[in-house]
Amino acid sequence: MGKVLMKGNEAIALAAVKGGCDAxxxxxxxxxxxxxxxxxxxxNEHGKVFVQAESEVAAINMVYGAAxxxxxxxxxxxxxxxxxxxxGISYIAAAELPCLIVNVMRGGPGLGGIQPSQADYKxxxxxxxxxxxxxxxxxxxxxxxxxxxxxxxFEIADFYRNPVMIAVDGLIGQMxxxxxxxRPIRKRNLEEKKWATTGQSTGENxxxxxxxxxxxxxxxxxxxxxxxxxxxxxENEQRYELxxxxxxxxxxxxxxxxxxxxxxxxxxxxEQGIKVGMIRPITxxxxxxKAFDEIPASVKGILCAELSTxxxxxxxxxxxxxxxxxNFFGRTGGVLPEPEEIVEAIKKMMGEV
Amino acid sequence: MNQIVYKKTKGLTDTxxxxxxxxxxxxxxxxxxxxxxxxxxxxxxxxxxxxxxxVFSYYYFNCDMQQAAHGRSCAVATGIKRSRPDSIVFTYxxxxxxxxxxxxxxxxxxxxxxNITVILANNAIYGMTGGQMAPTTLIGQKTTTSQAGRxxxxxxxxxxxxxxxxxxxKAAYVERVSLHNPQHVLKxxxxxxKAFTYQMExxxxxxxxxxxxxxxxxxxxxxxxxxxxxxSMIEYFPLGVYKDSGDxxx
Amino acid sequence: MPKGRVSFxxxxxxxxxxxxxxxxxKILVLDKVSLNKKGxxxxxxxxxxxxxxxxxxxxxxxDSVITVEKDKG
Numbered sequence: 232m233g234k235v236l237m238k239g240n241e242a243i244a245l246a247a248v249k250g251g252c253d254a255x256x257x258x259x260x261x262x263x264x265x266x267x268x269x270x271x272x273x274x275n276e277h278g279k280v281f282v283q284a285e286s287e288v289a290a291i292n293m294v295y296g297a298a299x300x301x302x303x304x305x306x307x308x309x310x311x312x313x314x315x316x317x318x319g320i321s322y323i324a325a326a327e328l329p330c331l332i333v334n335v336m337r338g339g340p341g342l343g344g345i346q347p348s349q350a351d352y353k354x355x356x357x358x359x360x361x362x363x364x365x366x367x368x369x370x371x372x373x374x375x376x377x378x379x380x381x382x383x384x385f386e387i388a389d390f391y392r393n394p395v396m397i398a399v400d401g402l403i404g405q406m407x408x409x410x411x412x413x414r415p416i417r418k419r420n421l422e423e424k425k426w427a428t429t430g431q432s433t434g435e436n437x438x439x440x441x442x443x444x445x446x447x448x449x450x451x452x453x454x455x456x457x458x459x460x461x462x463x464x465x466e467n468e469q470r471y472e473l474x475x476x477x478x479x480x481x482x483x484x485x486x487x488x489x490x491x492x493x494x495x496x497x498x499x500x501x502e503q504g505i506k507v508g509m510i511r512p513i514t515x516x517x518x519x520x521k522a523f524d525e526i527p528a529s530v531k532g533i534l535c536a537e538l539s540t541x542x543x544x545x546x547x548x549x550x551x552x553x554x555x556x557x558n559f560f561g562r563t564g565g566v567l568p569e570p571e572e573i574v575e576a577i578k579k580m581m582g583e584v
Numbered sequence: 585m586n587q588i589v590y591k592k593t594k595g596l597t598d599t600x601x602x603x604x605x606x607x608x609x610x611x612x613x614x615x616x617x618x619x620x621x622x623x624x625x626x627x628x629x630x631x632x633x634x635x636x637x638x639v640f641s642y643y644y645f646n647c648d649m650q651q652a653a654h655g656r657s658c659a660v661a662t663g664i665k666r667s668r669p670d671s672i673v674f675t676y677x678x679x680x681x682x683x684x685x686x687x688x689x690x691x692x693x694x695x696x697x698x699n700i701t702v703i704l705a706n707n708a709i710y711g712m713t714g715g716q717m718a719p720t721t722l723i724g725q726k727t728t729t730s731q732a733g734r735x736x737x738x739x740x741x742x743x744x745x746x747x748x749x750x751x752x753x754k755a756a757y758v759e760r761v762s763l764h765n766p767q768h769v770l771k772x773x774x775x776x777x778k779a780f781t782y783q784m785e786x787x788x789x790x791x792x793x794x795x796x797x798x799x800x801x802x803x804x805x806x807x808x809x810x811x812x813x814x815x816s817m818i819e820y821f822p823l824g825v826y827k828d829s830g831d832x833x834x
Numbered sequence: 835m836p837k838g839r840v841s842f843x844x845x846x847x848x849x850x851x852x853x854x855x856x857x858x859x860k861i862l863v864l865d866k867v868s869l870n871k872k873g874x875x876x877x878x879x880x881x882x883x884x885x886x887x888x889x890x891x892x893x894x895x896x897d898s899v900i901t902v903e904k905d906k907g
Contacts, residue, residue, distance in 0.1 A: 254667055280666045284659065285692035292656035292689070296663025299650045300630065300671075304663065322653050428648035428664065430630045430671030434597070439642050441633075441651035587906045589838075590889040592898035601897055605874070606850030610896020766856055766890040806850040 234409040239399065240265035242378050242410050243307070243333055248273060249412055250382035252331070253302040254280035256293035258312060261345045262401040263335035266307040287312035291319030291332075298328040299440035301427030303385045307333035309401070310351050311342060314359060320394055321360025324457070325442035327426075329388035331381070332366070332396045335404040338565040346565025347400035347488055352542035355398055356516040363454045365461050367468065368396045368516040370486040374408040376513070383416040390419040391464060398515065400538065402488040402567070464517055471519035472511040475501075478529050479508035481577055482555075484547050485536040486512045488567065493536055495570035500577060507577055515543070523550040531584045532556040534576055539563050556584055593617035595626050599643045606806020608763045608796040609637060612705055613644055615773045616674070619780050620647065629672040630664050632657045634686070636678035637711045645676075655686030658693035661700045672783060674701040680710045683719035683743050690749075697754030697788040701779045704745060707796040708817060715801030719743040722820055727801075742820060746793045750826035756788035758827040762795040764814040775825075787829055795821060838887020839903045840879060847899045849874040853891035859884040862891060 237245070244266045247255070255274055257267040267283060274281035280297070284290035290306045297304035308316065313334045323330055336351050338344035355368045367387060371377040377399055384395040428438045444450035475497055476482075485493045490511045500507045506529075510522045526533075533555050535547040541559050551557055560576040562568045595617025603609045620626045629647040633639060635654035642649035648671075652660040657675035665673040682690050682704050693700065709727055710716040717727040717734060720742045724733040734742070746760040757779050761772035772794060779790035795817050797809035804812060840862075847870060854862045854877060861881040870876050877899075879885070887904035 254663070256663065282662065282666060282696070284662075285688055288656070289659040289662075289689050289692065292653065292659035293663035293666075295652070295656075296632070296650060296660035297667040298663075299660075300664045300667045302667040304667070318653055319656070326651075428630045428650055428668075430628045430648055430668050430673075432648055433627045433646045437646065438648045439651070440649070441642060443639065443651060587904045588901065589887060589904045590892040590900070590902040592901070596898065600846055603896065605848035606852055607896055610898075611894065614896070614898055766893040769893050806852055807855045810852070810855075 234411050236407055236409050237374065238265060238407050239374055239377065239404040240335065241269050242374050242412070243381055244269040244273070245412055246378040246381035247305055247331065250385045251303050252279070252305050252385065254297045254304040255306070256282045256284050256290040256297070256304070257306050257308065258284050258287045258290050260309045260312045262337060262404050263307050263309050263333070266333065287315040288319065291316040294330050295319055295323050295326070295328065298323065298330045299326065299428055301424040301429050305331035305333065307335065309335045309337045310339050310348070313351060314354065317354070317359035320366060321358070321362055321364055322442050323394050324364035324366065325362060326440050327392040328440065329385070329392055330394050331384045331388060332394055334396055334398045336398055336400045338563065344565040345401065347402040347538060347567065348563065348565055349400060349487060349489060349538035350542065350563060351398060352515065352537070352539065355396055356518070356546070364457060365516055366394045366396045367391065367464060367514070368398055369513060370398050370515045371403070371513065372487055372490050372511065374403070374406070374410045377403060378410050378412055379414055379416060386416065386419045386421070389421050391460060393460065400488050468514060469517050469519040469521050470513035471522040472513060473522060473525060474509040474511060476508040476525065476527055479506050479527060480529060481507045481532050481534060481580060482526055482530055483507060483509045483534045483536055483573070484512070484543070485509065486515060489536050489538050492568060492570055493573055496573035496577070499570055499574050505577065505581070518546045518550065520550040526555070530555060532558065532580045534558050534560055534580060536560045536573055538567070556580070593621050595620040595646055596644055597646050601644060602640060603637060604800045606797070606799050606809065607637070608707070608794065609705060611763050611769060612703065612794050612796070613641065615769070615776050616703065617645065618773065619777050620672070622777070623780055623784065625672045628670065629674070630668065632661045632664070632673070632675040634675065634677040634681040636681050638676055638678065638705065639712065641676050655681055655684070656689055657681065658686060658689040658700070658702065662693050662696070662698050665698055665700050672780065674703060676703045677705070678711070679704065679706040679708065679718045679720045679745070683745055691752065694749055694752040694755045694789040694791070699783055699786055699788060701783050702789070702791040704791060704793045705796040706745065706793055706821070707798040708742070709798050709801050711798045711801055720745070722816060744821065746791070746826045749791055754788050755791065755827050756829040757782045757790040759825045760793040760795065760821060760823050762813065762818060762823055764810040782830070795823070835905065836883045836885045837905050838885040839882065840885060840891060841901045842877060843899050844876050845870050845872070846897050847874060847876045848897060849876055850896065851877070852894040852896070853877060853900065856890045856894050858888060858890065859886060861885055
């Protein structure tokens with residue numbers, strides 16, 4: 232197909248289809264409406280499933296049903312709608328069902344605003360739903376990366392039998408960039424879904440999808456099984472990009488649209504003779520702790536930059552483990568900083584170390 | 585002798601039911617099992633268990649089952665039926681699960697005309713959690729959260745669920761039935777058969793509301809509870825067919 | 835010769851007495867002495883000769899405890 236200029240949300244929708252999505256269930260919410268709008272036409276024209284549900288709550292439960300019956304199912308929403316889905320996501324993770332959830336993040340808390348934000352970090356990585364579970368979460372920075380990871384998400388979800396969330400902020404959802412939708416993705420060794428309720432079995436062979444384990448020892452066993460799975464994911468699925476690390480004096484840690492802005496800040500600082508590198512998490516869960524082991528000895532401090540009042544900062548502090556001074560820079564509510572603001576934040580840090 | 589005129593249906597597993605003695609859940613389970621067996625669809629059915637006393641119904645129905653969060657069965661069933669349209673899909677819900685937290689999902693599944701069968705066990709109380717007031721609790725009925733009796737001023741009037749669903753254009757078949765004696769149990773079975781048959785004929789959304797009992801939380805013996813259901817519940821919740829799209833001319 | 839015969843899977847019986855109430859020939863009673871393994875008083879058939887094989891008991895039983903046979907003749 233070659234490269235096509237596409238709007239983020241539409242590219243996400245088409246990438247999902249390319250990744251094998253059989254069923255989409257969603258509800259309108261700004262700024263992701265192009266996803267259900269595109270799919271409402273595409274899925275019906277191609278004999279696949281599309282339902283505009285009565286709420287985000289209903290949509291995530293439709294995903295549960297469809298995924299439980301063995302098909303590749305997804306939903307998309309934005310921060311307040313993702314908040315509504317937390318119960319459903321906990322049930323999906325508990326029942327070990329694969330699915331894709333796309334979160335086009337906007338300002339909060341509450342109804343908040345419709346401008347881009349990264350204030351869902353805790354909701355995503357600390358689990359807004361109840362119990363010991365995680366979603367595998369990606370935070371791509373540009374449309375090509377987004378498209379590639381959307382396509383790959385169904386493979387990853389099926390492989391681990393776990394929900395995968397792709398968190399982009401509203402800027403990425405609305406921007407237009409050239410994308411190649413046919414880049415090959417890494418295929419996983421997938422087993423047949425022998426646990427799925429396909430409506431073909433009775434008796435001992437029948438399939439049951441549930442999250443109930445009333446006996447506490449059973450529930451502990453189940454939670455430990457999930458825990459072991461998450462340990463494996465932490466070992467094998469951390470993704471990150473290292474930018475300009477050689478001889479760096481400071482390291483910025485940022486993802487998504489914030490990392491794009493910080494790239495400009497790094498250039499401005501370089502012009503002023505200040506060497507600054509960046510760790511760009513691509514997975515926010517599992518958090519790329521390994522990246523922090525690659526920080527060179529020349530570094531004097533770390534700046535965590537987010538579109539929030541500070542949520543990823545906790546993971547930066549954990550990964551840092553007391554090695555370097557950590558400062559924070561944030562804008563929130565949907566405000567996007569100028570690159571110069573981050574330049575100033577680095578200079579302030581220079582005066583403190 | 586030698587002609588068996590009644591034995592346990594193959595539509596249910598061997599697992600013993602965990603319901604209280606004399607609880608009508610058991611009768612409804614039997615009827616569903618019998619219908620699935622008679623229609624020869626046990627091995628292509630997928631049921632959705634809800635949250636309530638019937639939370640473990642997935643141990644009892646002899647087909648694929650999914651357990652849904654409280655109130656979400658109709659959404660889960662929608663996801664299943666749209667993905668597996670050749671399967672017979674049913675939900676099994678109580679008056680709290682469907683009438684309270686799940687009312688939006690149920691109404692919209694009906695409104696979209698989802699080809700599923702919804703089984704509603706209405707016993708006018710929240711059984712599993714110990715006897716709280718339900719949307720269908722009768723005026724004057726004492727529950728743990730209406731200890732002076734349900735009052736219209738404080739709590740509104742009991743919800744007439746079949747009547748509500750009958751008004752939804754894509755609801756194909758809605759009937760309210762009772763289980764208080766063998767004749768009514770057999771009538772209820774006929775209603776259930778019609779509902780599942782309509783699903784097989786792709787006629788749309790079907791719902792059967794069973795007037796049910798909760799002897800323990802009503803503070804009665806099982807037989808007293810059936811009598812109270814007959815004398816008090818049916819007066820407020822009249823039995824009958826509320827919607828039958830088969831009557832309508834194309 | 836009785837027209838019908840009922841047999842009970844007695845370990846599954848919960849002594850709820852729905853069957854006792856609906857039997858038109860009143861041949862079923864609660865056994866106030868015997869308990870099954872679950873501790874329930876079970877149902878006993880006190881007058882099997884009068885069974886007409888109507889299956890009302892089995893129809894009402896919530897636990898599918900009862901099997902009913904009828905004379906073919």
